[in-house]
Amino acid sequence: MEKIVESFELYGKQYRFETGELAKQASGAVLVTQGDTTCLVTAVISKEEKDYDFFPLTVDFMEKMYAVGRIPGGYLKREAKASEKGTLTARMIDRPIRPGFVDGFKQEVHVVATTFVADGSNQPDTICVAGASAALMIASAPFEGPVACVRIGRNVETGEFIVNPTFQEEEGSDLELTIAGGRDYISMVEAGGQEIPEETMLAALEFGQKVIAEFCDAQQRFLDKCTIEPKEWPIHVPDPSIAERVDAHYDEMSAALKDADKLSRMAKVEELKASIKENDFSEEERTAWASDIAAACKALEKHAMRRMVIETGERADGRRADEVRPLYIKPGYLPRVHGSGLFQRGQTQVLSVCTLGMLSEWQRLDTIDPAEGKRYMHHYNFPPYCTGEVGRMGAPKRRELGHGALAGRALEPVLPSEDEFPYAIRVVSEVLESNGSSSMASTCGSTLALMDAGVPIKRPVSGVAMGLIKEGDDVVILTDIQGLEDFLGDMDFKVTGTEKGITALQMDNKAKGLSTEILGRALAQAKEGRAFILDAMLKEIAAPKEELSEFAPRIETIHIPVDKIRDVIGTGGKVIRGLQEETGAKIEVSEDGTVHVAAVDGAAGAAAKQAILDIVKEPEVGEIYEGEVVGIKDFGAFVRLTPNKDGLLHISRMANGRVGSVEDVLSMGDVVKVQIIEIGDNGKISLDRLDKPEAPESSAPERPRRNRDERPGRSGRSDRSGDAHRKPRRRD
Numbered sequence: 001m002e003k004i005v006e007s008f009e010l011y012g013k014q015y016r017f018e019t020g021e022l023a024k025q026a027s028g029a030v031l032v033t034q035g036d037t038t039c040l041v042t043a044v045i046s047k048e049e050k051d052y053d054f055f056p057l058t059v060d061f062m063e064k065m066y067a068v069g070r071i072p073g074g075y076l077k078r079e080a081k082a083s084e085k086g087t088l089t090a091r092m093i094d095r096p097i098r099p100g101f102v103d104g105f106k107q108e109v110h111v112v113a114t115t116f117v118a119d120g121s122n123q124p125d126t127i128c129v130a131g132a133s134a135a136l137m138i139a140s141a142p143f144e145g146p147v148a149c150v151r152i153g154r155n156v157e158t159g160e161f162i163v164n165p166t167f168q169e170e171e172g173s174d175l176e177l178t179i180a181g182g183r184d185y186i187s188m189v190e191a192g193g194q195e196i197p198e199e200t201m202l203a204a205l206e207f208g209q210k211v212i213a214e215f216c217d218a219q220q221r222f223l224d225k226c227t228i229e230p231k232e233w234p235i236h237v238p239d240p241s242i243a244e245r246v247d248a249h250y251d252e253m254s255a256a257l258k259d260a261d262k263l264s265r266m267a268k269v270e271e272l273k274a275s276i277k278e279n280d281f282s283e284e285e286r287t288a289w290a291s292d293i294a295a296a297c298k299a300l301e302k303h304a305m306r307r308m309v310i311e312t313g314e315r316a317d318g319r320r321a322d323e324v325r326p327l328y329i330k331p332g333y334l335p336r337v338h339g340s341g342l343f344q345r346g347q348t349q350v351l352s353v354c355t356l357g358m359l360s361e362w363q364r365l366d367t368i369d370p371a372e373g374k375r376y377m378h379h380y381n382f383p384p385y386c387t388g389e390v391g392r393m394g395a396p397k398r399r400e401l402g403h404g405a406l407a408g409r410a411l412e413p414v415l416p417s418e419d420e421f422p423y424a425i426r427v428v429s430e431v432l433e434s435n436g437s438s439s440m441a442s443t444c445g446s447t448l449a450l451m452d453a454g455v456p457i458k459r460p461v462s463g464v465a466m467g468l469i470k471e472g473d474d475v476v477i478l479t480d481i482q483g484l485e486d487f488l489g490d491m492d493f494k495v496t497g498t499e500k501g502i503t504a505l506q507m508d509n510k511a512k513g514l515s516t517e518i519l520g521r522a523l524a525q526a527k528e529g530r531a532f533i534l535d536a537m538l539k540e541i542a543a544p545k546e547e548l549s550e551f552a553p554r555i556e557t558i559h560i561p562v563d564k565i566r567d568v569i570g571t572g573g574k575v576i577r578g579l580q581e582e583t584g585a586k587i588e589v590s591e592d593g594t595v596h597v598a599a600v601d602g603a604a605g606a607a608a609k610q611a612i613l614d615i616v617k618e619p620e621v622g623e624i625y626e627g628e629v630v631g632i633k634d635f636g637a638f639v640r641l642t643p644n645k646d647g648l649l650h651i652s653r654m655a656n657g658r659v660g661s662v663e664d665v666l667s668m669g670d671v672v673k674v675q676i677i678e679i680g681d682n683g684k685i686s687l688d689r690l691d692k693p694e695a696p697e698s699s700a701p702e703r704p705r706r707n708r709d710e711r712p713g714r715s716g717r718s719d720r721s722g723d724a725h726r727k728p729r730r731r732d
Helices: 084-100 125-138 198-225 240-247 250-257 262-280 283-288 290-312 398-414 438-453 483-488 516-540 562-569 571-583 602-616
Strands: 004-010 013-019 028-034 037-049 057-062 107-117 148-155 161-163 173-181 186-196 327-331 339-345 348-357 376-381 424-433 462-471 474-479 491-497 502-509 554-559 586-589 594-599 624-633 636-642 645-650 671-679 685-689
Touching (some): 013 198, 028 125, 037 125, 084 125, 125 173, 148 198, 186 398, 198 502, 198 516, 240 262, 250 262, 290 462, 290 483, 398 424, 398 438, 438 462, 438 516, 462 516, 491 516, 562 571, 562 586, 571 602, 624 645
Parallel strands (some): 376 424
Antiparallel strands (some): 037 107, 148 161, 173 186, 348 424, 462 491, 491 502, 554 594, 636 645, 671 685
């Protein structure tokens, strides 16, 4: 294929699609550019059909540090495991393209997005979605495209929406909405906001849908220039008799689904599926059609659940469409930790734990983004036992990273600033039971933990997961979906926020034709659900605790002159290490002179704070100190006023009366009360001793004065006869 280029401008930013020059052995490859940010997106489709009961799509996002002119950190000095941001970006590319593949397509598909250049202004993630779409269509995959993804910000001052804002433009935005889909539908939403009203969020979604259509048109112009060779891919079509035999058990499946207990319901459904396989199919058929029978049983379960909701309005656990499951809420669940909260909704149970630390304990990031790190960390764990399963424990998977990021995004807008609350904050959400909406339970549990820890959040946050059942023109929106409704429904729409507005959104849509009108209805219903849950939370803990846990560090902030930083740190850190060892407090000094002192013991923190203030204090004439004698000379004693300032107490000012020797009045280590009487131009300090003692009588008695002639060497000076033996001094 010859090199094909399509350059265009949309909403004040320059874009470019290019193919035909790079990665020509891939099934499809597109170089996408926004500004100078450049990514290569490739798609490869395997030649062999896989006998899976799922679509084998893999998406990888490769962050290359050379893209920002940096050498990777760590011992190996090369990119290895994807960063959390890289993993989340891979998920973001996967989610809008996965629903576009034709049912029955079982070839493995691998999409790889590689960052070549990151210009520090334009983000690479949204353009990679368009690159993946174009690469798949160039590969002639059975894919319904084009699809595109855009990020929508909002200028706080003007209220105008910004398309694909730069990092700099995002600093003045109160909204970050990432939306993906086709020309006339939305398939994915990710959003964070500063308590955005539902009306504003819906307007942003409608605007984003319009922008997506424009990007799809630009992508289509690029594809029209390409010579795409049509390919006939094998689309698996199961034997029609399989569905006929399985669907005959519809009434039994409907009865099995009507059980509020997840494990009991699953056992009944699995027992029925096993019975169908055993009794309706021969051994040869079970061997030949294993994945098709499994898929047909899954389809029967899905059909029965959806028909139950559409026709009767009844859900598997007997709830109404807008009803929230029973709640159990308990803040302060654990002793000794800095803060904790147990949140349970139905059979989803999450224990969130908050830990406070020094700002130096923030998470440093080694990514291609300009952000160096983050002060608030939210980690979400989903162990196998929470679903009653056996599995391998290890590093967090993509789903865990995604759910943790969502809960973290939900709470960031209500956290106090560093000046208000100079702590690094980590919240860990342990999913102990799961039957849907565990990320929303994590958001609620984390709010409880933060409030229990005494973190002065602006307003409490609650969250709820919404679902959708859409059959033709029949649409039912479900509040607080459980796992079954997420798995077999058309939409997973998570909404978090305060009583004032939305702080985060996440949506995945499996149904084509999801309009903003349906999203508007879902937002309104979610607001009611959030309010119900928040009211229940506030009954258990109405506001953040006024005092931190006795086990949490108390951090005090002081400001010192920049030219005094060296005095506090000391040569090679000697002074600050000594203070920490002596007091037991932790001390952090910033380049602007901000000093944070942290200690669980209040007395230790106060001692460290006072020591720092003493170091940086400039003594003034007239001030009184009680200082230790740290040096003795013939002419006086040096008294330590502050850790780095000494003054001279002259021997004449040590006692009432004449002192012949300093040691007669003072010894090393003595503590004396002194007053500054003079500070010289050279900074030398002169002291006077207050409450002077009487000089000891034995101290340097008066020596009798001698007559001039009695002094040694003076006698007989007029008689030179005694010098007769001396040789005359030679004069040159």
